Amino acid sequence: MFRRRREPVPFAFVVEADRFRSNVEPPPRPRAGAAQIAGRTLIGLTAAAALVGALLLGMPAMESGPHGKTTQHSEAAEGR
Structure with a gap:
């Protein structure tokens, strides 16, 4: 049914990447300056x-029920 390819994979080094561990570390992140810290703080406070x-x-919009004694009455409801 399925035939396996016998030819080498062009990117065979990817398979070997699991076994390879590098001792090279990325450079440390630069420290944030006073302006960056102040800016981040202001954005957070805002x-x-x-x-x-x-x-x-x-x-106030989420409260239910009438507020205070100021209700509107129409003249038709008074029964004149």
């Missing part, structure tokens, strides 16, 4: 403030 603001503005 995102947190936006979430809190959305929660505070959205809470």
